Amino acid sequence: MTELLTAAQMRALEMAAIESGDVTGLELMERAGQGVVEAIFEEWPELMGRGTSPSRSPGYLEPDEKDPLRAVVLCGPGNNGGDGFVVARLLKERGWDVEVYLYGDAEKLPPDARVNFERWGKLGAICVPCEDGGFKYPIAGIVVDALFGTGLTRPISLGEGLFVDFNLLGDPGMSGGTKVVALDLPSGLCSDSGKTVGPALFADLTVSFHAQKLGCELGNGPERCGKTVVKDIGLERFGVIDHPHHSGSKTVGVTAHPWRGAVGKKRGSHKYANGHALVLSGGHGNTGAARLAARGALRIGAGLVTLGSPRSAMLENACNLTAVMLRQIDGALGLTELLEDARFNAICLGPGLGIRADTQAMVLTVLKENRPTILDADALTRFSAKPEVLFDVLHEDCVITPHGGEFARLFPDIAERLDAPATVGPAYSKVDATREAAKRAGCVVLFKGPDTVIAGPDGRCSINSAQYERAAPWLATAGAGDVLAGFIAGLMARGFAPMQAAETAAWLHVECARKFGPGLIAEDLAEQLPAVFRDLGL
Ligand SMILES: NC(=O)C1=CN([C@@H]2O[C@H](COP(=O)(O)OP(=O)(O)OC[C@H]3O[C@@H](n4cnc5c(N)ncnc54)[C@H](OP(=O)(O)O)[C@@H]3O)[C@@H](O)[C@H]2O)[C@@H](O)CC1
Ligand SMILES: Nc1ncnc2c1ncn2[C@@H]1O[C@H](COP(=O)(O)OP(=O)(O)O)[C@@H](O)[C@H]1O
Numbered sequence: 001m002t003e004l005l006t007a008a009q010m011r012a013l014e015m016a017a018i019e020s021g022d023v024t025g026l027e028l029m030e031r032a033g034q035g036v037v038e039a040i041f042e043e044w045p046e047l048m049g050r051g052t053s054p055s056r057s058p059g060y061l062e063p064d065e066k067d068p069l070r071a072v073v074l075c076g077p078g079n080n081g082g083d084g085f086v087v088a089r090l091l092k093e094r095g096w097d098v099e100v101y102l103y104g105d106a107e108k109l110p111p112d113a114r115v116n117f118e119r120w121g122k123l124g125a126i127c128v129p130c131e132d133g134g135f136k137y138p139i140a141g142i143v144v145d146a147l148f149g150t151g152l153t154r155p156i157s158l159g160e161g162l163f164v165d166f167n168l169l170g171d172p173g174m175s176g177g178t179k180v181v182a183l184d185l186p187s188g189l190c191s192d193s194g195k196t197v198g199p200a201l202f203a204d205l206t207v208s209f210h211a212q213k214l215g216c217e218l219g220n221g222p223e224r225c226g227k228t229v230v231k232d233i234g235l236e237r238f239g240v241i242d243h244p245h246h247s248g249s250k251t252v253g254v255t256a257h258p259w260r261g262a263v264g265k266k267r268g269s270h271k272y273a274n275g276h277a278l279v280l281s282g283g284h285g286n287t288g289a290a291r292l293a294a295r296g297a298l299r300i301g302a303g304l305v306t307l308g309s310p311r312s313a314m315l316e317n318a319c320n321l322t323a324v325m326l327r328q329i330d331g332a333l334g335l336t337e338l339l340e341d342a343r344f345n346a347i348c349l350g351p352g353l354g355i356r357a358d359t360q361a362m363v364l365t366v367l368k369e370n371r372p373t374i375l376d377a378d379a380l381t382r383f384s385a386k387p388e389v390l391f392d393v394l395h396e397d398c399v400i401t402p403h404g405g406e407f408a409r410l411f412p413d414i415a416e417r418l419d420a421p422a423t424v425g426p427a428y429s430k431v432d433a434t435r436e437a438a439k440r441a442g443c444v445v446l447f448k449g450p451d452t453v454i455a456g457p458d459g460r461c462s463i464n465s466a467q468y469e470r471a472a473p474w475l476a477t478a479g480a481g482d483v484l485a486g487f488i489a490g491l492m493a494r495g496f497a498p499m500q501a502a503e504t505a506a507w508l509h510v511e512c513a514r515k516f517g518p519g520l521i522a523e524d525l526a527e528q529l530p531a532v533f534r535d536l537g538l
């Protein structure tokens, strides 16, 4: 599990390090600049050996090497700009032609940035934009975006001396081969929410310092960051970051190989030791969703899975089930009777259940039992008119799994705040929204999307990111969410705690999609679990 930081957390870490006397701000800035140069050469090794330097006289260069590499460095008014001056100096020392622009007033630069501004001044000038507002060099080579990082507080005003046409920078297909490298964050992107605060750059490579910022994984972050790399700047020792699995934690983790040890089945265990999940089916003609969930629960390792079906759908379900067992349940009363069997230790309801009063009665019946419960789809939508009725009965062994629409029905005020365009940074984020929702609901909330956010009522939170190298666009297919609900139910039947079940299921869900790849439909997902488990060495 890697950790993501907010701007405030990063600042606190930096201050703790500086106050300890172990490191100065200037040293951190130098390491940040060095990290960027390193990242540039790692990403584009063809740039590595090029350019003159004190040790490479022009006479010994290959003909195509005589043309020096060019970088345009755009520095802003804060410490992000300071990092930019360091990068400019380091590239210049390698023999690059470097053009530096300052957006802001040199007199007002913070102290460390000011020192690096002056160091740069010994090597080169601060350029003035051309009359047409462009760079002196034709744009090619590298543009270093050191305008704003974690300190962005408001939209960047393009009129006020900022001559860059953001559309031409980094936007795929428009930049004519120019590589845009963003320092810490692409300028204009909010560090905490991943929302764009006014105009924002598109980078090809974003180099974050010490840890990725939340905004790189949320909202517009991935499309703006291009590729992300994290560079250490010597703050590792200052692990004042609280751990995401401890209650009260405020940091956010990225789910990666979660709970690997727990996913394998114990040797010698029998089927009842792996739990018995119950999934409730909708009526005649609406049964597929519940079957997808049930199969997911079985594949992920529940010892037994029973599908509870209304009389009208018994035949339909019976014709389509083999390892999953089938029981007839007639309404909430029938459900109460079935639940007299205490071995049903995880219950999943919602997929395909319908939004009639019956669904509400079934949800209330199940929640009275205080057993591990996962509510999805119709079990959530049914409570749109009065969400508080649901919140009153949800308990800490529950997981709810809304997509954006369901989330807005249950938490309209939170969704409105989340959907509002960002005008100030840091802006309200999907992490803030999911945490607030989990607190209100009193249970784990898994808010779906490519940036799935999972939060517990105690503030624990993680992001299951299906972005960058984990992109899984084929998951946007009908029924994928039903399978996820089944995965969670299966893990809860096996004894996983709600947060652990939600994180693990979400991670495996994306792995299954990636394993199958293009052409994926919901039926394929659970069938990838054996291969994914094998890859995990189980
Ligand atoms: N933390 C660490 O450990 C390390 C941090 N490092 C680096 O520092 C960066 C954070 O630096 P930072 O705090 O100075 O913020 P930064 O993003 O440079 O901008 C702040 C300035 O911009 C201004 N401003 C804001 N929005 C504006 C707008 N739209 N238009 C115009 N102005 C605007 C704002 O003014 P104000 O809002 O106060 O009016 C303020 O003057 C971080 O991302 C990383 O790169 C590294 O050196 C390594 C160690
Ligand atoms: N573009 C995407 N990239 C990654 N995951 C996605 C994407 N679109 C949807 N998903 C995931 O697919 C699932 C879809 O769930 P949901 O919207 O409930 O669909 P359904 O109700 O049809 O089952 C969720 O787990 C969601 O996070």
Ligand SMILES: [K+]
Pocket (backbone or CB within 6 Å): 080, 145, 146, 147, 148, 149, 182, 183, 184, 185, 186, 187
């Ligand atoms: K930047």
